[in-house]
Amino acid sequence: MSILHAPLRVLGFGSPLMGNDGVGLKVIEVLQKTELEGLEGLDIVDAGVCGLDLLNLIEDARKVIIVDAILANSPVGSVHRIEGRDLLKGAEFHPLISVHDLTVTDVLMIGEQIQTLPEIVVIGIEIGTLVTEATTEISPDVLKGVDEAVELIRKEISSSL
Template identity: 30%
Template sequence: MKKLVIGLGNPLLGDDGVGVAIVRELAGENLGVDVVEMNTSGFSVAEAMLGYDVVVVVDAIAGRKPGRIHRFSLDAMSQCMHFTSAHDTNIATAIEFMKRNQDFPRHVKFVCVEIIPKNEFDEGMSEDVKKAVIEAKNAVLDELNNELMEVR
C-alpha cells in the first residue's frame, strides 16, 4: 500500500508552518511512507496525491485555541479550509475535480492544528503550537496505521 503525508504551510509565517514542522518530524523516521512539504494549495496538492492509496494532509487551521488538533475525513475537510489563491483553486475544489481520476487515493485524511493567523513574517512558532507538533505527529501515525480509514 503506497502512503503519502503532505505537510502544508509556510514556516516564514510562524504558526502557519506547523504542517511543515510535523512532516519534518516524520521524515526523520523510517516509516516506509513518502513525506512531502508544500507551501501551495489547490491543484498542486491534489495532483501530488495521485498514485497513492493513503494520503494524510497536515495543515494549520484558523481557530481560537492554538495547538488544538482536529482530524477530518475527506468529506468533512471543507471545515478546515483556510487558504485560497488568486492563481489557483482551493484544495476542496481541486480534490473534488481530481477524485474523478482513477489514480486518486482511496483513503484521505486531514490532521489540522489550530492557529491564530497573523499576516506577518515570523520564523518561530508560538509555544502552544510547538507543543502540538508531537501530538499531531502521533495523530498522523495513527491515521497511517488505521486499517478502518474511511473510504472516500
C-alpha cells in the first residue's frame, strides 16, 4: 500500500539540477503555497526523477495528475493537457522526457501490465530542447507556462474532488 492516502494526487516530475527539466517541480512548489496544500483528499508531491517508484506513487489513487517537462515541437512554455490513456495507446505522441533511462510513459506502460492504473492526466510544459547540462536555472520562456499549468491543475482538482 502507498504511503500516500488521498484519492487525488498531483505529482511533479523533473530534476532541479537540470534547468528546464525541473519545471514540473516548480509547478508543485507553487501549488504547495496555495490553499490546495493540505486539502483533504489531495496529495501534492514532488516526485523528482523517481522512475519505477512512480508505480508506488499512483497506487490506491483514484486520479493522478502528472506535471512534467515535454518536447512536443510547440512554442517553448506552451502547456498541454494529455490524457494518460492516449500515452498508453502507443500513439505517435510521446512527449514526456526524462534525464534517465525510463520516461513517465515507459513506466505507465509497465504499470499497465502489473497493476490497475488510476485515471491519469498529464500537464506538460514545452521546454524546447533536451537539457544536457547541469544548471538550476529555468528559462523565462519555460517559466511562463507555470501559471497556466497551475490553473489547469486547479480545474482538474475542482472537477475531481
